[in-house]
Amino acid sequence: MISSPYLFVFTGTSGSGRKTAAHQALKDSGVQHIVSCTDRPPRCIEQPDGDYRYLSKVQFELMKRNDFFAESVRIDQFHYGIGKKQLDAALHSGRHVYMILNREGCDVMRELHGERVIRIFLYVDKATVQERLEAKGMSYEVIDRYLAHYNDEVTYRKQCEHVILNADLNETVQQVRDIVGRYVGSTRAPYDSGN
Ligand SMILES: Nc1nc2c(ncn2[C@@H]2O[C@H](COP(=O)(O)OP(=O)(O)O)[C@@H](O)[C@H]2O)c(=O)[nH]1
Numbered sequence: 001m002i003s004s005p006y007l008f009v010f011t012g013t014s015g016s017g018r019k020t021a022a023h024q025a026l027k028d029s030g031v032q033h034i035v036s037c038t039d040r041p042p043r044c045i046e047q048p049d050g051d052y053r054y055l056s057k058v059q060f061e062l063m064k065r066n067d068f069f070a071e072s073v074r075i076d077q078f079h080y081g082i083g084k085k086q087l088d089a090a091l092h093s094g095r096h097v098y099m100i101l102n103r104e105g106c107d108v109m110r111e112l113h114g115e116r117v118i119r120i121f122l123y124v125d126k127a128t129v130q131e132r133l134e135a136k137g138m139s140y141e142v143i144d145r146y147l148a149h150y151n152d153e154v155t156y157r158k159q160c161e162h163v164i165l166n167a168d169l170n171e172t173v174q175q176v177r178d179i180v181g182r183y184v185g186s187t188r189a190p191y192d193s194g195n
């Protein structure tokens with residue numbers, strides 16, 4: 001049993017590639033993704049229930065009232081949250097985990113789990129966010145929403161343990177593996193999470 005599993009939290013500027021880099025770097029690594037819940041509707045380019053567990057507004061509100069979430073936030077008109085049971089079950093069984101959270105979520109996790117929370121901050125400049133998302137055919141409404149949060153989000157890098165400029169995705173993925181590997185050992189093979 002690993003006595004103190006790590007919680008790797010990917011944060012940074014919206015559209016910087018956090019989900020993409022985190023999943024590519026850590027798939028098959030044994031570090032478990034704790035999927036966020038949200039009442040934001042799925043976008044057509046997303047596979048429902050891949051990045052998120054999609055809930056209705058009523059479901060989210062009810063679950064929040066019933067203390068389902070370890071932490072939750074409202075961003076613009078949408079809510080996001082990490083289910084307490086899924087997170088605690090992973091940690092209690094000794095598994096390292098990763099999540100993708102905004103800065104408020106990071107702060108709550110640090111309050112709950114202290115220095116076992118390792119914040120990996122990804123960013124690119126605003127123009128690059130816009131170019132990448134336009135190239136992917138994302139709506140201007142969503143792109144504007146991302147850019148509106150940029151200035152607030154980018155200042156959080158100073159509080160994070162690791163900062164990565166995500167220019168080249170392969171390099172970023174390698175950097176993430178190197179960082180995570182420093183805490184838990186190699187990321188090439190599944191971690192020994194059992195005993
Ligand atoms: N605190 C917190 N933030 C979250 C959670 N899930 C996602 N986020 C953050 O919420 C924002 C989601 O914004 P959104 O416009 O829906 O973009 P997406 O990243 O493409 O899904 C991002 O900044 C995420 O880091 C969560 O469970 N808790």
Ligand SMILES: Nc1ncnc2c1ncn2[C@@H]1O[C@H](COP(=O)(O)OP(=O)(O)O)[C@@H](O)[C@H]1O
Nearest residue numbers: 014015016017018019020132136166167168169
């Ligand atoms: N280094 C990169 N170069 C080019 N495109 C990238 C790079 N990293 C991520 N992307 C693309 O940028 C878009 C936003 O990435 P995503 O992981 O959804 O960002 P975030 O989770 O930070 O909002 C996706 O279409 C993704 O494929």
